[in-house]
Amino acid sequence: MPPLALYVHLPWCERKCPYCDFNSHALDAPVPEADYLQALSADLAAEQHHTAGRPVTSIFIGGGTPSLFSPRAIGEILEAIDGTLGMSTDVEITLEANPGSAEATRFAGYHAAGVNRLSIGVQSFNDHHLKALGRIHDGREACNAIEAARRAGFERINGDLMFGLPGQNPEQAVADIDTLLELGLYHVSHYELTLEPNTVFHARPPELPDPDTRWEMQLACRERLERAGLQRYEISAWASPGQACRHNLNYWRFGDYAAIGAGAHGKLTLPGEAGVWRYHKHRIPQRYMALAGEAARNGWRRLAAEDLRFEFMLNALRLPEGFDESLFRERTGLDPSCIRGELAALAKDGLMECLEDDIRRWRPTGRGLDLLNELQGRFLPEAA
């Protein structure tokens, strides 16, 4: 059985950002911590039926803005997890946090509650750009938040940065990275701002830098991160050795992940020949809390062979290190011969390379990573 991770979704934000298409809901009252915790605990019990006794090796508490929850509540959630699914001894526990001054005061509490990795949604240190993104914090608060996290004892901190922001030039994009590095962070998630459907930005698009400038930005940032000794271990994640996020790596290596919380997506391998299953939890928080437990599970379906093949590649192709054919066989139960044709064609176009060792290892080339959508698209199941 593959290793098991757990995703916990806490769906509230103080305010919805105009670019965000995640399942997040603006708060108009205090967070209903007690009710939500109760629902999560019923949800955990439901998950326990399907995890075949595996303890979780990583937990990711995402949102929304999880740092709206008190350290005590986070502590209770972690206790509930330990009491049901169980945790491995070296479990990685990440919490997503907003870099606001209010949150920073809780960081020590989260650390004490057992959280050992913090992911801070910095996005930028430039006040103009933060404003354009509709963020409620400013650059100074972001710096303070990172320093507070370090003071609170966190050794593993991720900073989320976005580039290609309205009015941004390549120098400014690199300056954001410089600031992050100066603050001593060893993990950066570096995303380009994209205008997603069902967002304010999609309806009223801001003026973005032109494609040539965005490309220049990306190259300049990449160069800066490499110069700082960070390694690109995933399409948009950079880390120094030992700092890579194990929870995310588990996604990319097509491991299992249980999911609790409104709108959380899970993927589980069931014992025996039962195959790989996907599901998600009801996404509207109030309804999720009312359903509580197994009833909140939606879209429970077994993946067909062509879906397994596609989804494995969708994830694995994001890794510059690539994947072994043996991993493909292990995670999907399929014979690797069903991907070799496409992979060989991509290799011919210089987008993939095959390392002929004892085990066959495939990895995308630099060019392949730049054209990741093309690579992934090759493995799409034929439309019915």
Added chain:
Amino acid sequence: MKHIRNFSIIAHIDHGKSTLADRFIQLCEGLSTREMSEQVLDSMDLERERGITIKAQSVSLQYKAKDGQEYQLNFIDTPGHVDFSYEVSRSLYACEGALLVVDAAQGVEAQSVANCYTAVEQGLEVIPVLNKIDLPAADPERVKAEIEEIIGLEADETIGVSAKTGENVDQVLEQLVNQVPPPKGDPDAPLKALIIDSWFDNFVGVVSLVRVMDGSLTRGDRIKVMSTERSHGVTELGIFSPKRHAKDTLKTGEVGYVIAGIKDIDGAPVGDTLTHEKRPCAERIPGFREVKPRVFAGLFPVDSSDYEDFRDALQKLRLNDAALHYEPEVSDALGFGFRCGFLGMLHMEIVQERLEREYRINLITTAPTVVYEVLTVDGETQPVDNPSHLPAVNKIDEIREPIIEANILVPQEFVGPVITLCEEKRGQQKNMHYHGKQVQLTYELPLSEVVLDFFDRLKSVSRGFASFEYDFKRFQAANLVKLDVLINGDRVDALSTIVHRDDAFHRGKELCERMKDIIPRQMFEVAIQAAIGSHIIARSTVKALRKNVTAKCYGGDVTRKRKLLEKQKEGKRRMKSVGKVDIPQEAFLAVLQVNKD
């Protein structure tokens, strides 16, 4: 017979023919107000949208005139576009009179002039009518002067009307009754009836609109179609009032419909003569000719699995459109499709739109081309309607292109740019006349230039004021070459065109530039070249795609990413892959759009 008046309306698009016809129907109470939809006569959606008439239609109205007598007014609607001028001439032949409707603000336009001449030549009484006199910009005196000078009609008594408000429309009907002569014809002679138009009805087969010239036609009669020599029994006949209204007999001079179990539109061609099987008339009504397509284009389904549906759709359209020709064509680049022949560009657009709209077939159309005549070194003459079928250069003695005579009417202030345009399009000036504010220009032009973009350019250099009509003249030798387009070294047959050697360099260059903008960046560099034979005359490059990556982490939700990838894939599916290059549909029409400002 002396109480019958057969008439047409000659009018330029937008000058208000249909609205006026609707007023007539209302005045004669052919339909209740409730039954009058916006415009009754233009029954196809497309016709209504574009404000043009494609199929001839008719309506028979009972009109009680001021003299106390009741008259049967038969209005025969005519197609209003140069592509359908043959159908117009047949409609006019069935009439004794015509109303020339002119927009009192815009004045006389070339298409009306041409149709008016046809009417006068055929001995029709032409009554000018000024429409839209309610418009503030109306200038009746100026337009009357134009009618006298350009067309040569007496315009003193011209009535000004507003079809929109109904003002003075009754006076037009009085003029019709008083000035248009009743039909002539011999009621006792053998039957001679003109087929004005035919269309296909799913329930009864071919319905023909006819004008009885001599004799009479009764239900049950055995009739003969003179061009095919085939005989049929008349199962139903009658008039449109404008609703279909069955009768027992159509008498001399009357206009009505005939249904005779004919299954195929070619069985009752427009312009042909109907007579009785037993007692046939001596000769056919003159002027019958087979309609020949002048413009050809390849039509290919974007999705090759639509091929069968496409063929069925063409078959169905053909049932109603004798002028539409098609035969299978195979293109290296576009796969299986059909080479289709059309009367002109409007006809092509209409067919294309109907296929996409009514039959929901997504099509790629190659640039339209005219029919060339090629004289080979063996002394053979062969028609070529597809550039990729042009014989090898060393087999060609001479290429001849179709030449038309164009008549253009343009306000004085735009004469300069119009002449410049005609010269640029290799035109030869034949005539130039000043008529008050308007100038009448006659040019001989290669049809291929007209097909290219002449009409759009003419409209743009004259701010929409110039109008034109044309007629095929002859084939004439010209220095023509085949211009090929190569994409990453592969010749794309569907992008080949035949052009004048003097234009080839310029065309090739512009084509490469346009293609560069149309073809999206791909994973590799795409080289676009224009060539004459093996000689490359222009090139451009589509740089390789630098990135295509959206890499958000959705907490394990793969569905959104999948949707995005599927959307990208669907976008690609709408393009044609030539070699490894994805080419969007509009590239195949870009050949047409060079030279545009």
